[in-house]
Amino acid sequence: MVNKPSNFAMLEALQTAMRNDPHMTMLYEYQRPVAAGPLGNVIDLYEEFGDLRIPDWGPIDEEWHVGGAAGIAMTGVKAIARVPSMCSTRCFELVFNQVGKLRHMTGGQVNMPLVIWQDAAGRSPGMAGQHADAGQEALYASIPGIKVVVPSNPYDAKGLLTAALEDGDPVIIFHYPAIDGNPTDVPDEAYVVPIGEAAIRQEGTDLTLVGYGPAAVEIQRALPGLAEAGISAEVIDPRTIKPMPIDAIVESVRKTGRLLVVDHGHETLGTAAEIIARVAIAVPGARFARSTFPDAPPPGAREMISWMTPDAPKIVEAARLMVA
Amino acid sequence: MTQDLNDDGFGGDVVETAPRPRVSRRSFLQIAGMGAAATGAVISSARVAMAGNGWTVGLDGVPDERVRWMYRTMLKSRWWEEEMKEAFLAGNDGLYGAFHISIGEEACSTGVMAALNEDDYIASNHRGHSHLIAKGGDLAKMSAELFFKETGYNRGFGGSMHITDVSKGILGMNGIIGPQYLFASGAAYSAKVRGSGQVAVAFGGDGSVNNGWYYSGLRNAALYKLPMIAVVENNGYQMSMPQQRTNSLINLHEFGAGLDIAHEAVNGMDVMAVYAVAKRAVDRARNESLPTLIECKTYRYYDHAGLAGARAGELGAFGLPYRSDAEVRAWMAEDPIPKLRRQMVANALMTEEEADRIEAEVRQEVLDSIEFARSSPAPQPEAGLEHVFAGMSVAPSQFIG
Numbered sequence: 073m074v075n076k077p078s079n080f081a082m083l084e085a086l087q088t089a090m091r092n093d094p095h096m097t098m099l100y101e102y103q104r105p106v107a108a109g110p111l112g113n114v115i116d117l118y119e120e121f122g123d124l125r126i127p128d129w130g131p132i133d134e135e136w137h138v139g140g141a142a143g144i145a146m147t148g149v150k151a152i153a154r155v156p157s158m159c160s161t162r163c164f165e166l167v168f169n170q171v172g173k174l175r176h177m178t179g180g181q182v183n184m185p186l187v188i189w190q191d192a193a194g195r196s197p198g199m200a201g202q203h204a205d206a207g208q209e210a211l212y213a214s215i216p217g218i219k220v221v222v223p224s225n226p227y228d229a230k231g232l233l234t235a236a237l238e239d240g241d242p243v244i245i246f247h248y249p250a251i252d253g254n255p256t257d258v259p260d261e262a263y264v265v266p267i268g269e270a271a272i273r274q275e276g277t278d279l280t281l282v283g284y285g286p287a288a289v290e291i292q293r294a295l296p297g298l299a300e301a302g303i304s305a306e307v308i309d310p311r312t313i314k315p316m317p318i319d320a321i322v323e324s325v326r327k328t329g330r331l332l333v334v335d336h337g338h339e340t341l342g343t344a345a346e347i348i349a350r351v352a353i354a355v356p357g358a359r360f361a362r363s364t365f366p367d368a369p370p371p372g373a374r375e376m377i378s379w380m381t382p383d384a385p386k387i388v389e390a391a392r393l394m395v396a
Numbered sequence: 397m398t399q400d401l402n403d404d405g406f407g408g409d410v411v412e413t414a415p416r417p418r419v420s421r422r423s424f425l426q427i428a429g430m431g432a433a434a435t436g437a438v439i440s441s442a443r444v445a446m447a448g449n450g451w452t453v454g455l456d457g458v459p460d461e462r463v464r465w466m467y468r469t470m471l472k473s474r475w476w477e478e479e480m481k482e483a484f485l486a487g488n489d490g491l492y493g494a495f496h497i498s499i500g501e502e503a504c505s506t507g508v509m510a511a512l513n514e515d516d517y518i519a520s521n522h523r524g525h526s527h528l529i530a531k532g533g534d535l536a537k538m539s540a541e542l543f544f545k546e547t548g549y550n551r552g553f554g555g556s557m558h559i560t561d562v563s564k565g566i567l568g569m570n571g572i573i574g575p576q577y578l579f580a581s582g583a584a585y586s587a588k589v590r591g592s593g594q595v596a597v598a599f600g601g602d603g604s605v606n607n608g609w610y611y612s613g614l615r616n617a618a619l620y621k622l623p624m625i626a627v628v629e630n631n632g633y634q635m636s637m638p639q640q641r642t643n644s645l646i647n648l649h650e651f652g653a654g655l656d657i658a659h660e661a662v663n664g665m666d667v668m669a670v671y672a673v674a675k676r677a678v679d680r681a682r683n684e685s686l687p688t689l690i691e692c693k694t695y696r697y698y699d700h701a702g703l704a705g706a707r708a709g710e711l712g713a714f715g716l717p718y719r720s721d722a723e724v725r726a727w728m729a730e731d732p733i734p735k736l737r738r739q740m741v742a743n744a745l746m747t748e749e750e751a752d753r754i755e756a757e758v759r760q761e762v763l764d765s766i767e768f769a770r771s772s773p774a775p776q777p778e779a780g781l782e783h784v785f786a787g788m789s790v791a792p793s794q795f796i797g
Contacts, residue, residue, distance in 0.1 A: 102635050102636075102637070128641070129634075129637040129641060129642070131603070131606030131607070131634070131643065132573045132574075132603045132604065132634060133607040134607070135607065135608060158571060158572060159572070197492060197493070197544075198492040198493025198544070199493060199494055199557075199571075200493070200494075200553065200554050200555045200571070201558055202571040203494065203557070203571050332796070338793075339791065339793035361797075362796070363795065363796055364793045365793070365794060366780070366792055366793045367784065367790045367793065368780060368781055368790050369784070371552065371553040371775075371780045372493060372544055372550075372552060373544035373545075373552035373553070373774065373775050373780075374492070374544065375552075375775055375776070375777045376552065376553075376775055376776075376777050376779055376780030377780065378777070379777030379778070379794075380777075380780050380781075380794055382794045386794055389795075390797075393797050394796070
């Protein structure tokens with residue numbers, strides 16, 4: 073096994089799925105499904121599956137990619153739409169009012185084997201506004217009928233995408249580039265990271281520290297600082313936002329009595345709010361806190377966006393305050 | 397003299413009925429101050445029709461001062477982006493963030509803006525530096541925004557892709573493809589509600605016509621008879637994808653036929669041709685409150701974003717995988733700036749020495765703007781909590797306690 077970039081790891085998952093299903097179709101805009109692996113091996117899904125099952129490039133028309141893929145999926149053909157990061161909510165209407173509702177609204181008739189590979193931006197300096205967003209997974213998690221997963225490393229990215237492609241219901245997977253800052257070995261063969269299963273990254277007794285996606289990457293970076301501060305943190309990465317694997321977190325907070333949730337989404341009605349609400353109901357009397365990106369759009373200047381983003385130093389400081 | 401021209405470019409309200417003797421140059425400037433009093437066509441309708449079919453039309457009928465303004469404006473845009481490119485490549489300023497170069501497309505923005513009034517609206521896109529500069533954007537504030545400084549147009553919040561100057565009718569560059577058509581139609585609707593006589597122009601690339609907002613913006617401009625103009629700068633590539641692979645329509649302006657609106661194509665490498673067609677569209681919008689779809693056939697000398705294939709001191713990006721260098725050179729041979737310069741010299745609007753001097757002045761103005769950016773202060777980190785709502789900040793929820 074070797075480290076692989078998350079994009080390559082996910083294309084491996086896609087390659088397996090498309091080999092196993094002669095009709096599975098992919099629609100995308102400009103993220104051509106071609107990548108080089110660490111050993112120089114190249115995956116080129118366009119080359120392998122051709123212009124019909126993967127139209128080479130696409131128009132700037134995300135409604136087509138998601139809506140068209142949903143239409144393909146309604147006919148029983150597995151479909152995946154890959155959507156660029158600055159358009160993470162462009163198709164919200166389609167997902168909210170169609171994709172999430174159709175099975176229920178039709179009394180169970182409509183199967184929707186649809187995966188949305190949502191490339192996500194993350195809090196990068198210099199892009200500003202529409203190109204430095206994070207946290208939109210919380211919006212999708214609020215929609216009935218949609219499963220939402222957010223990997224925090226390349227291993228989970230491949231395994232969660234495989235799980236999504238095997239699921240008969242619509243799944244949206246948020247792929248943040250920051251997760252490549254958390255390199256992992258990725259097996260060549262197919263494997264599943266089950267939807268709805270949290271990962272306990274580190275056991276601890278003082279405090280339960282929860283974060284997914286880019287926040288989980290920052291939590292990993294905070295581990296040496298936490299150790300140095302003498303804080304024994306239990307670190308949990310839920311990996312799935314919906315259905316939320318809350319039991320693992322509840323069990324941990326029963327032990328530690330403190331929950332700190334780190335979220336690169338916004339404060340109001342973000343995923344952190346949901347996690348804390350569920351745990352607070354189950355574990356009354358525990359201490360709760362969250363560190364989130366403020367309720368402001370992301371500014372471009374590095375000075376501002378860096379200060380606003382929950383990162384490793386802020387996580388260590390917040391943990392200190394909680395255990396003090 | 398050239399200094400006067402620098403800030404005197406607008407005044408698309410001024411029209412002339414026939415080619416004037418050159419001695420009347422001062423009278424043009426006097427008329428310019430009078431507003432939309434005159435009527436008639438700058439360029440004969442036959443010549444406008446030719447321009448709308450891809451012909452070159454030359455300087456006939458266009459006031460000398462307007463021609464000079466166009467020359468200087470294209471140079472400003474060209475050198476501002478070139479010098480900014482040099483700063484990115486040199487790497488001494490720690491520049492970061494988005495940077496979409498519009499070099500090669502200056503005739504489109506300048507030709508359209510030369511037909512607009514100062515209080516008309518434009519809604520731009522990610523490749524909008526040249527739109528802003530032609531609409532009167534302040535170079536120093538633009539440079540400072542690319543440096544993410546407090547003195548920038550957006551106070552460091554936006555960067556290259558989002559520069560906005562509402563005071564000049566610039567409704568902003570935008571990082572998302574499509575809203576410009578809705579915004580321009582909305583601004584035109586507002587002009588109609590207020591009876592202001594303003595016109596609103598949307599600029600987008602050939603990739604931008606591929607989504608529903610383009611359709612919505614245009615069809616509603618047609619439905620409500622709005623003074624709206626859509627300018628599609630067809631540079632042949634949606635990012636790095638050839639246009640014919642994203643659209644079954646090759647002549648994009650023909651989309652207007654289905655909406656029953658005026659539509660035409662123009663040589664986007666010829667500022668006089670763009671101006672002729674834009675002038676007619678602006679007159680149609682202002683006088684008849686009707687939309688127009690203009691397709692400018694043009695070319696992007698650099699990559700979609702960033703500086704792949706670009707080298708210091710060299711114009712254009714070469715060696716890109718999706719297009720040939722010969723193709724780039726063919727379009728550069730059609731460069732609108734030397735083309736206009738040659739015409740101006742040949743028509744005795746300026747001498748070669750004067751042309752060189754204007755270019756040197758423009759370059760100095762650009763370099764001064766970059767120096768201003770360099771020496772400006774960075775924003776305070778806490779400023780990021782401001783401007784979410786008017787007059788109130790949001791909580792720093794990244795900290796607990």
